[in-house]
Amino acid sequence: MVSPAIALAFIPFVVTLLIRYRHYFLLFYRAVLLRWLRDHATGISREERAFQYVLTHAIPGDPQHILETFDHWANHREYLSNIGPQKGKILDRLIYENTPLTVLELGTYCGYATILMAQGLPMGARLYTVEMDPRNAAVAEKVIRLAGFDEDTVELIVGPSEEVIPQLREKHGLLKANFIFMDHWKRCYLRDLQLLEDHNLLAEGATVLANNVIFPGAPHFLQYVKTCGKYQSKTHRTSLQYFRAIPDGMAELTYTGLH
C-alpha cells in the first residue's frame, strides 16, 4: 500500500508531465478518443464524415477549395492525417520546382496530398497513389474525381505498398518515378525505399519526400539515407499537420544512384 505522503509527493511530477506534454495529450484525445467515440455514435468512419462535409461545402472541380474545406474540417471539427496547409506549401513548391512526369505517393488516405500534387503537375504527367485501407481508398477515389482528375492523370491503387511496388512496372506501366511522396506507416519507409531501389523504379535525380521523420519519426530510414551513399538529403523542419505546437519534419532526398 502506497502511503498518502508518497502519493502526494508524485503530484508535482504528474502535473509537470501533463503541462509539458499537453499538446501530445490533446493530439491523443482528438486523433484517437474523439474519433473512436464519433465512429461509434455515427456508424461511419471519420474520413467518410469529412468527405460528406467536403461534398456539401466545397466547389467541385476546384482542388484548392477542396483542400481549404478539408483544412477547415480538420481545424474546427475532427483531426485528420492529411499533410495539411503548412507542409502542403513545401510539397507544392517541390512539385513546382521539379516538374515531375511520374509521381508515386505511398499512403493516399483521403486524397488531400494527391490533389495538391495533381494540381501542380505539368501536362501529360501521371500520378500513382497507393492506399492499403479500402475504406480510405473509397473516400480518396471520390475526392480525386470530385477535384476533377481523371484516371489518366491520377491512378489510385488499392493494396499494401509491399505488394504493389513489385507490380508497378508490369501491372501499372510505371517505368521510373521522378517524384516519390512517402506518407504511409513510418516503419515501412526504409523497406519500401529499398524495394523501389531493388526494382529499379527510381529515376536518376528523383526526389523522395518523406513525411513525419521527426514525429512520430523514422530513425532507421534516416540512418540509411545518410550512410548508403545513394542520396543527398536535407530535412525541412516544420510542425505536425494541424498541430503547430508539435515539432515535425519532412526529409527531402535526391537519388544520385551512386554507392
Ligand SMILES: C[S@@+](CC[C@H](N)C(=O)[O-])C[C@H]1O[C@@H](n2cnc3c(N)ncnc32)[C@H](O)[C@@H]1O
Ligand atoms: C498519414 S496518412 C496519408 C496522408 C496523405 N498522404 C495526405 O497527406 O493526404 C497514411 C495512410 O497510409 C496508409 N498506409 C499505411 N501503410 C500503408 C502501406 N504499407 N501501403 C499502403 N498504404 C498504407 C494508411 O492506411 C493511411 O491511409
